Amino acid sequence: MNNNKKAVIVGGGHAGGNLVIALRKAGFDGHITLVSDEGALPYQRPPLSKSWLNESVTLERLYLKPAAFYDEQRVQVMLNSTVERIQRNDKRLLLADGTALEYDYLVLATGARARPLALPGGEFENLHCLRNLADAERLKAQLHGATHLAVIGGGYIGLEVAASARQLGVKVSVIERESRLLARVASETLSHYYQRQHQARGVDILNRVGVAELKSDAGRLTSVVLDNGVETACDLALVGIGAIPNDELARAAGLQVDNGIVVDHQARTSDPAIFAIGDVSQRPLPVYNRQFRLENISNTLEQAKIVAAVLAEQPLPADEVPWFWSDQYDIKLQIAGLGIDTDVDIVRGDPASDKFSVFRFCGDRLMAVEAVNSPAEFMLGKKWIGAGTAVDRGLIADASVSVRDCAVLHS
Amino acid sequence: MATVTYIDKSGNVYQAEVEDGVTLMEGAVHSSVPGIDAECGGACVCATCHIYIDEEWQATVGRPNEIESMTLEEVDGIKPSSRLACQIAMSSELDGLVVHVANE
Numbered sequence: 218m219n220n221n222k223k224a225v226i227v228g229g230g231h232a233g234g235n236l237v238i239a240l241r242k243a244g245f246d247g248h249i250t251l252v253s254d255e256g257a258l259p260y261q262r263p264p265l266s267k268s269w270l271n272e273s274v275t276l277e278r279l280y281l282k283p284a285a286f287y288d289e290q291r292v293q294v295m296l297n298s299t300v301e302r303i304q305r306n307d308k309r310l311l312l313a314d315g316t317a318l319e320y321d322y323l324v325l326a327t328g329a330r331a332r333p334l335a336l337p338g339g340e341f342e343n344l345h346c347l348r349n350l351a352d353a354e355r356l357k358a359q360l361h362g363a364t365h366l367a368v369i370g371g372g373y374i375g376l377e378v379a380a381s382a383r384q385l386g387v388k389v390s391v392i393e394r395e396s397r398l399l400a401r402v403a404s405e406t407l408s409h410y411y412q413r414q415h416q417a418r419g420v421d422i423l424n425r426v427g428v429a430e431l432k433s434d435a436g437r438l439t440s441v442v443l444d445n446g447v448e449t450a451c452d453l454a455l456v457g458i459g460a461i462p463n464d465e466l467a468r469a470a471g472l473q474v475d476n477g478i479v480v481d482h483q484a485r486t487s488d489p490a491i492f493a494i495g496d497v498s499q500r501p502l503p504v505y506n507r508q509f510r511l512e513n514i515s516n517t518l519e520q521a522k523i524v525a526a527v528l529a530e531q532p533l534p535a536d537e538v539p540w541f542w543s544d545q546y547d548i549k550l551q552i553a554g555l556g557i558d559t560d561v562d563i564v565r566g567d568p569a570s571d572k573f574s575v576f577r578f579c580g581d582r583l584m585a586v587e588a589v590n591s592p593a594e595f596m597l598g599k600k601w602i603g604a605g606t607a608v609d610r611g612l613i614a615d616a617s618v619s620v621r622d623c624a625v626l627h628s
Numbered sequence: 629m630a631t632v633t634y635i636d637k638s639g640n641v642y643q644a645e646v647e648d649g650v651t652l653m654e655g656a657v658h659s660s661v662p663g664i665d666a667e668c669g670g671a672c673v674c675a676t677c678h679i680y681i682d683e684e685w686q687a688t689v690g691r692p693n694e695i696e697s698m699t700l701e702e703v704d705g706i707k708p709s710s711r712l713a714c715q716i717a718m719s720s721e722l723d724g725l726v727v728h729v730a731n732e
Contacts (some may be wrong), residue, residue, distance in 0.1 A: 542668065592699040
């Protein structure tokens with residue numbers, strides 16, 4: 218039915234890669250072209266800040282699908298290719314090498330890039346960010362053999378790298394502007410738990426300080442000067458202070474952009490032939506009744522399924538609750554939902570036991586569950602948030618009550 | 629290197645050669661076995677690589693660890709033979725293993 222339609226996907230990250238898979242799974246049998254400015258086929262990114270840093274794993278094991286898949290599924294993959302411009306009137310893309318690609322459907326999956334430090338001083342060979350494989354390979358090569366890593370920003374990427382570095386015996390300092398780690402994304406209970414866990418393993422955590430200056434010698438960063446005057450020597454540094462959506466192509470093409478490309482529930486932009494998915498998209502989240510720009514795997518998967526359904530003329534999939542995970546040391550964190558507008562946090566279990574969860578409410582409504590080494594709480598929490606199931610706060614606080622028995626059943 | 633047989637929900641049979649140390653999930657993804665979506669890429673989070681281990685192989689494959697067990701308990705269609713394919717690394721003693729995929 219679709220076999221003459223041309224779908225062009227820009228971006229070979231999780232969003233673009235999963236869309237290729239989802240399109241064929243949904244029965245879209247038209248032409249698919251994937252344009253990526255990276256040199257590798259779509260690959261798993263989460264391991265890059267985790268186990269991959271400490272292990273030797275071949276690139277093939279990171280691939281979302283093996284190389285043969287793209288041939289079998291008749292997908293044209295253009296690696297190392299940059300898109301210059303979208304010509305909406307002609308439904309055409311112009312690439313940097315002069316190639317023109319016509320499309321019936323265009324999907325922008327251009328992701329986000331690391332937010333740079335707002336400091337003069339330029340680039341150093343031992344100052345890193347971590348978004349993609351090229352970043353990770355540079356970091357990994359220097360991490361093995363480093364003596365002191367300075368992590369600027371106490372978010373998930375920074376903390377995961379800190380954990381990997383400690384496991385390699387590297388001294389680590391984490392510099393965080395806020396009063397607690399993960400300040401924008403986690404409950405206080407979870408922030409404090411991670412602070413203790415990292416400190417117990419020898420990480421020096423510096424809260425409520427900013428970076429005033431980077432000192433260098435012969436092109437290499439040698440120390441980070443904090444705004445309280447303290448100087449932290451380092452031979453390796455990672456900046457993990459958030460990401461900026463790569464929405465320039467869309468902006469130049471006159472699409473509606475507002476901290477990411479604005480899309481509707483079908484992941485469609487203000488041009489009906491153009492879609493945007495993944496980190497670059499500013500999307501409605503029906504479960505929370507507002508617009509969000511999310512940076513996680515579950516978002517890319519959900520939006521890939523949505524666009525695949527639209528292009529294959531299938532019914533839209535059910536709304537999903539965002540989910541997320543982080544592995545640091547031997548701690549498995551799983552988060553269901555988004556901790557927005559929360560006014561009450563209920564802690565279930567004892568953080569000192571390394572097995573606990575935080576149920577985060579807005580009024581009576583469960584918004585998010587942070588589960589540490591507690592998969593049942595994560596799995597059930599995800600279902601309950603999606604279904605709007607009421608949870609008994611008294612029962613959920615009592616870890617001796619089975620989590621399954623904490624939902625309020627309507628008679 | 630070992631040979632694994634995956635049988636999908638519709639009864640289709642897929643045989644894969646899987647290298648030692650590589651997980652059953654990766655072997656299935658590489659061979660595009662339906663029903664192994666492996667959304668989290670092997671982090672034991674999403675439970676989209678649910679399989680059943682044939683009875684004769686259960687002792688050799690072994691039991692899930694605590695995190696995997698707790699995850700499986702909340703998965704639809706759990707049976708005593710349930711495992712998450714991402715948590716099983718291939719080895720020569722698993723040569724000839726037969727597993728059934730739980731999801732479509």
